[in-house]
């Protein structure tokens with residue numbers, strides 16, 4: 246469910262006409278629906294309310310300050326993966342008691358900053374990282390909470406680049422290593438190992454991989470008589486991009502709650518895509534149309550620097566006209582491509598769309614997660630602006646970059 250709907254043939258975000266925003270702000274641009282963000286956050290929270298979970302929104306999926314502030318104000322915690330994300334969390338005055346910090350390569354300064362801010366949990370991914378956190382905590386005369394990130398080695402059917410919970414990925418530690426860490430926990434006097442963490446992948450459509458992973462972890466804890474208080478099951482809940490039938494929040498809750506109840510552990514979740522994915526679109530303008538060989542191309546004004554998911558993950562995103570064509574319009578198969586000098590620069594391939602006119606607008610649906618946050622300046626293209634819609638009003642929450650922003654800090 247999201248709040249991007251047609252009214253009389255025009256695409257609206259909540260109660261604002263998308264074409265109107267594009268006219269004022271220009272293209273390409275990102276548009277987020279504030280109330281879709283809140284809907285999704287509340288959906289997962291309400292589905293699990295019986296166990297009062299801590300829901301930490303994954304900042305890397307969409308780190309715009311207005312997005313973070315919206316969710317923090319609604320009670321969400323944050324899942325961060327870098328010092329930069331911590332900086333954002335501080336700016337929106339996120340409750341440090343609701344921040345968890347994952348990532349295989351935390352640096353000393355990042356760890357120190359996070360301890361200083363008083364974050365709730367470090368999700369540690371190696372012995373050496375744990376040792377460093379312990380040293381930092383000692384220097385600051387603090388005791389910090391850590392959860393051991395376990396790689397439970399479960400199979401998840403998703404793109405290779407977004408599977409994280411199988412043996413052979415760089416994330417977490419295997420059960421053997423985890424056991425060794427718990428056995429040697431006495432060595433780390435400034436840390437309390439109070440939790441276990443798993444994050445098994447992204448865009449997972451059913452509860453089975455989560456159930457398998459949770460079962461394995463609980464069995465591990467029981468077999469080794471390890472006592473912790475928190476079970477962090479990460480993020481990864483899938484959403485609808487095209488014909489997927491992902492679990493609903495309530496189905497997910499029904500499937501995992503029996504395990505959580507039995508474990509008596511407090512639950513932490515780190516959803517990103519589930520909350521932000523369908524809360525955003527990217528709007529782009531048709532520059533040119535052409536036919537080469539057997540193919541029809543639509544060339545638009547956004548490229549892989551603006552939105553990389555199709556190029557990077559072969560991700561499917563629905564491409565929708567911002568204004569539906571009137572009457573009977575011929576449909577054609579198109580590749581929708583950007584202006585970047587790479588053959589991998591495309592938004593969609595082999596899409597059947599009504600013929601579009603030059604200058605018309607297309608919406609890339611489901612672009613709220615891993616859209617803007619993965620954008621770059623490749624080809625010296627200024628980054629697109631971000632707009633937040635709240636009912637009948639809209640706000641530019643990130644300005645379009647100017648050419649001078651591109652060279653900021655360069656010397657010649």
Ligand SMILES: *Cc1c(COP(=O)(O)O)cnc(C)c1O
Pocket residue numbers: 303305306324326347348444446447448479480481482515516517518519614
């Ligand atoms: C990326 C990430 C998430 C969020 O994943 P989604 O698929 O967007 O829900 C949560 N936890 C960790 C540790 C991550 O790296």
